[in-house]
Amino acid sequence: MSTADAPLPAPLRAEILVLAAQELHPRGAAVAALRLVQARFGWVSTGHLCEVADLLGMSADDLDGVATYFNLLFRRPVGRHVIMLCDSVSCWIMGCEPLCDHLCRTLGIQPGETTADNAITVLPTVCIGHCDHAPAMLVDTTLHGDVDTVCLDHLIDTLRDTP
Amino acid sequence: MTLLSDRPLTAMIDPAAGPPDCAAYGRAGGWQAARRALGGLAPADIIDMVTRSKLRGRGGAGFSTGQKWSFVPKDPASERRKYLIANADEMEPGTFKDRLLLEGNPLQLVEGMILAAYGVQAGHGIVFLRGEYHLACTRLHHAIGEARQQGWLGENILGSGFSFDIHVHSSAGRYICGEETALLTALEGRRATPRSKPPFPQTGGLWGAPSVVNNVETLCNLPHIIANGPEWFAGLGLGEDGGTKIYGASGRVTKPGAWELPIGTPLRQIIEEHAGGMLPGYRLRALLPGGASTAFLDATSLDVAMDYGSVEKAGSRLGTGMAIILDDRTCPIGMIRNLEHFFAQESCGWCTPCRDGLPWVERLLTAIEDGTGQAEDMDHLARHARMLGAPGRTFCAHAPGAMAPLASGLKLFAADFTDHIRHGRCPLPAAHGGMNTRQGAPS
Numbered sequence: 069m070s071t072a073d074a075p076l077p078a079p080l081r082a083e084i085l086v087l088a089a090q091e092l093h094p095r096g097a098a099v100a101a102l103r104l105v106q107a108r109f110g111w112v113s114t115g116h117l118c119e120v121a122d123l124l125g126m127s128a129d130d131l132d133g134v135a136t137y138f139n140l141l142f143r144r145p146v147g148r149h150v151i152m153l154c155d156s157v158s159c160w161i162m163g164c165e166p167l168c169d170h171l172c173r174t175l176g177i178q179p180g181e182t183t184a185d186n187a188i189t190v191l192p193t194v195c196i197g198h199c200d201h202a203p204a205m206l207v208d209t210t211l212h213g214d215v216d217t218v219c220l221d222h223l224i225d226t227l228r229d230t231p
Numbered sequence: 232m233t234l235l236s237d238r239p240l241t242a243m244i245d246p247a248a249g250p251p252d253c254a255a256y257g258r259a260g261g262w263q264a265a266r267r268a269l270g271g272l273a274p275a276d277i278i279d280m281v282t283r284s285k286l287r288g289r290g291g292a293g294f295s296t297g298q299k300w301s302f303v304p305k306d307p308a309s310e311r312r313k314y315l316i317a318n319a320d321e322m323e324p325g326t327f328k329d330r331l332l333l334e335g336n337p338l339q340l341v342e343g344m345i346l347a348a349y350g351v352q353a354g355h356g357i358v359f360l361r362g363e364y365h366l367a368c369t370r371l372h373h374a375i376g377e378a379r380q381q382g383w384l385g386e387n388i389l390g391s392g393f394s395f396d397i398h399v400h401s402s403a404g405r406y407i408c409g410e411e412t413a414l415l416t417a418l419e420g421r422r423a424t425p426r427s428k429p430p431f432p433q434t435g436g437l438w439g440a441p442s443v444v445n446n447v448e449t450l451c452n453l454p455h456i457i458a459n460g461p462e463w464f465a466g467l468g469l470g471e472d473g474g475t476k477i478y479g480a481s482g483r484v485t486k487p488g489a490w491e492l493p494i495g496t497p498l499r500q501i502i503e504e505h506a507g508g509m510l511p512g513y514r515l516r517a518l519l520p521g522g523a524s525t526a527f528l529d530a531t532s533l534d535v536a537m538d539y540g541s542v543e544k545a546g547s548r549l550g551t552g553m554a555i556i557l558d559d560r561t562c563p564i565g566m567i568r569n570l571e572h573f574f575a576q577e578s579c580g581w582c583t584p585c586r587d588g589l590p591w592v593e594r595l596l597t598a599i600e601d602g603t604g605q606a607e608d609m610d611h612l613a614r615h616a617r618m619l620g621a622p623g624r625t626f627c628a629h630a631p632g633a634m635a636p637l638a639s640g641l642k643l644f645a646a647d648f649t650d651h652i653r654h655g656r657c658p659l660p661a662a663h664g665g666m667n668t669r670q671g672a673p674s
Binding site for chain 1: 312321322323324325326327329330361362363364365366398400401402403404405406417418419420421422423438479480481482483487488489519523553555556557558561565566569570572573576577579
């Protein structure tokens with residue numbers, strides 16, 4: 069997403085200031101502001117992080133400490149779609165490891181990487197609370213359960229065709 | 232509520248129909264408790280009723296809810312900033328009970344929060360929601376908006392003089408945020424490291440103000456306690472604890488899921504009756520009764536009553552009440568390695584024993600599972616279990632939680648550890664190599 073190099077759009081800056089004003093102290097809006105930026109650009113670039121830090125009255129390093137702390141805040145670009153495959157205990161028992169191998173082999177990438185066409189990033193994730201339908205995964209914001217190789221292959225085809 | 236249900240928490244939950252809206256919630260008996268509380272009960276009455284109901288925290292620690300509230304300074308909400316926070320950061324592996332409540336009936340949580348806030352006189356409500364719960368987030372925002380529109384949230388609710396509103400904080404994924412002081416630190420826009428206590432959150436919590444952090448399931452019980460009375464609620468439990476509990480089971484059982492049952496229901500009934508027993512071709516080897524941070528129980532413990540005291544007597548903890556089942560074709564060392572990988576990754580890194588000890592434990596287990604473990608590795612594992620385990624020499628309960636399955640596993644699966652090391656390989660090479668075999672026995 070090349071626009072990650074450009075400054076934050078004025079309406080987004082305004083939205084962040086509103087969030088900050090709702091908090092007792094502006095830094096209380098740190099995670100919400102970073103999530104807003106990520107929702108717009110897919111990830112949080114260093115330029116954007118510095119702008120947000122400035123808006124919240126924090127140092128960039130301070131805010132980066134927060135940004136890098138959380139699993140769901142991305143400080144590197146990701147693909148158009150993110151597949152988060154659960155690797156916690158219930159999904160492990162139900163076979164998430166061979167599924168992850170299959171997914172990565174099919175896409176030709178390792179966990180944590182993005183396909184060359186920038187369509188899909190694969191990230192292992194901790195328990196997503198769908199253990200009665202393990203193995204489970206989150207595809208962008210949608211929860212999938214009882215995942216098998218057939219459903220993964222179908223999903224990959226669909227995601228590649230979806231902007 | 233109107234009809235006294237013995238499954239009050241889930242009575243209104245119908246996954247096919249979606250969550251009830253404000254009117255449907257009211258028709259099914261909702262808002263009775265809030266009307267009753269704001270229409271004439273004193274805040275102290277609420278605390279007293281909840282104490283008498285024998286409700287204990289459903290997040291895992293099991294502290295008496297009424298007692299937890301009793302430490303909050305009694306100033307009226309209008310005179311002192313106080314917070315009531317719903318802990319919806321459900322990240323304990325194997326646990327999905329709060330998601331069901333959040334998605335199935337978010338207004339029940341809203342009403343529970345109104346009651347708790349009125350009891351402790353907190354004017355500010357926050358739902359600390361884990362970032363991965365997208366559907367819950369949408370439904371919660373909708374429910375709060377609707378409740379606000381109908382006058383259940385905001386200034387001077389029902390003309391009572393009590394004002395309270397709820398803000399949803401969508402977190403961004405870290406297990407330790409479920410620890411209440413780490414949660415407060417996260418809300419303050421900092422790396423979510425736990426805080427030392429005292430001060431306890433009830434006196435010095437969010438931004439230094441008195442704060443109560445209660446689990447979602449805990450809060451969802453409140454409308455039923457206030458509407459139907461503490462004695463009725465206490466009577467729902469089979470043993471010493473009051474109410475119902477959402478229990479669950481995952482792993483190779485026939486019908487994995489979650490069920491609201493009287494607290495104190497025997498483990499055997501949950502697994503054999505509700506979860507339908509093991510899948511054909513599998514036998515139950517052991518289980519974690521309440522999430523990843525609870526100690527293993529073996530098949531001889533199935534008759535334990537799933538309440539706080541009984542599970543502790545059996546050598547584990549009730550935890551979240553969501554059991555993870557280990558079958559006889561899955562390697563216990565592989566399972567413990569997976570658990571320790573989770574704990575190592577989710578350590579906040581604040582204190583050295585946890586930050587460095589957990590990855591060490593994970594590496595030792597990986598070596599043993601891969602067949603390169605040495606006999607003395609067992610001493611290192613035992614030493615870690617002792618040094619990081621409860622009561623612990625670490626800053627918070629994360630490492631002791633991580634050591635619960637390890638310490639119990641070292642005892643319960645001693646022969647498996649020895650076999651791995653002696654033969655230089657996992658004797659169950661295909662145990663976790665199979666594809667999803669929910670539909671039947673592996674070939």
